[in-house]
Amino acid sequence: xxSVGLLQREIEAAGIPTVSxxxxxxxxxxxxxxxxxxxxxxxxxxxxxxxxxxxxxxxxWECFRDLRERPREERGRVRDLGLRWRRETYxxxxxxxxxxxxx
Amino acid sequence: MTLKGMVDRxxxxxxxxxxxxxxxxxxxxxxxxxxxxxxxxPFGRRFSECRAAVVxxxxxxxxxxxxxDCDRGDPTFREIPGDVPLADLRxxxxxxxxxxxxxxxxILLPLDRLRxxxxxxxxxxxxxxxxxxxxxxxxVEALVGETAPAIVRRMGREEVDLALLTPA
Numbered sequence: 001x002x003s004v005g006l007l008q009r010e011i012e013a014a015g016i017p018t019v020s021x022x023x024x025x026x027x028x029x030x031x032x033x034x035x036x037x038x039x040x041x042x043x044x045x046x047x048x049x050x051x052x053x054x055x056x057x058x059x060x061w062e063c064f065r066d067l068r069e070r071p072r073e074e075r076g077r078v079r080d081l082g083l084r085w086r087r088e089t090y091x092x093x094x095x096x097x098x099x100x101x102x103x
Numbered sequence: 104m105t106l107k108g109m110v111d112r113x114x115x116x117x118x119x120x121x122x123x124x125x126x127x128x129x130x131x132x133x134x135x136x137x138x139x140x141x142x143x144x145p146f147g148r149r150f151s152e153c154r155a156a157v158v159x160x161x162x163x164x165x166x167x168x169x170x171x172d173c174d175r176g177d178p179t180f181r182e183i184p185g186d187v188p189l190a191d192l193r194x195x196x197x198x199x200x201x202x203x204x205x206x207x208x209x210i211l212l213p214l215d216r217l218r219x220x221x222x223x224x225x226x227x228x229x230x231x232x233x234x235x236x237x238x239x240x241x242x243v244e245a246l247v248g249e250t251a252p253a254i255v256r257r258m259g260r261e262e263v264d265l266a267l268l269t270p271a
Contacts, residue, residue, distance in 0.1 A: 004158070004238070004270040008268045044200055049210065067146045
């Protein structure tokens with residue numbers, strides 16, 4: 001968690017927009033990387049369960065949405081995605097709508 | 104694998120079903136140092152024109168790349184080609200239960216998912232290079248002073264527009 005936060009800050013500082021998953025909220029909050037999404041999921045599973053394509057795409061979509069929508073004033077805040085481990089049903093997500101929002 | 108490696112792996116597997124204990128353990132291990140102001144690079148592009156790169160601390164490497172030093176901690180990184188078949192990857196990381204990551208590396212390094220998005224026209228391209236480390240890195244100075252600048256330089260050369268970072 002700490003390594004990800006440190007690297008993320010350096011990459012963002014170099015001008016490349018970043019987004020990360022956090023599995024330990026308190027550690028990520030301390031490092032305050034620009035865009036972090038918290039999942040209360042087990043270690044080693046930031047995008048979910050093996051073979052669960054819809055779940056993995058949902059997490060990617062949440063990352064992209066955060067890149068698109070998060071305002072500068074909310075940099076460093078850890079957003080809780082609120083997705084429960086193995087107790088969610090995942091539907092297909094529409095990535096195209098994210099670019100539509102960009103105009 | 105060393106004795107310490109075997110102990111670490113056993114602890115990681117034993118803790119895997121107990122997320123609360125995992126988080127307590129990670130909090131204890133983290134450095135309490137203050138982080139300073141949060142950097143910000145505005146994102147204003149269309150994803151369909153973006154090139155994406157992944158940075159993961161899942162401990163992946165190619166079969167012909169050296170593994171990570173799990174006992175002392177390891178601030179180095181391995182370059183993972185964007186077109187690698189994920190089944191070719193190895194993992195040397197004793198600090199988390201790697202069984203699911205071996206079964207499907209996409210849960211940490213989602214290259215198949217990103218390739219699908221490119222095929223669908225939702226993402227411009229997958230970067231030629233992605234970056235894998237192992238998450239246990241007590242050598243913070245080397246991580247920030249050497250590894251991060253090397254990754255940033257490479258991302259710059261490869262014209263990366265956005266980076267996704269995933270912890271193990």
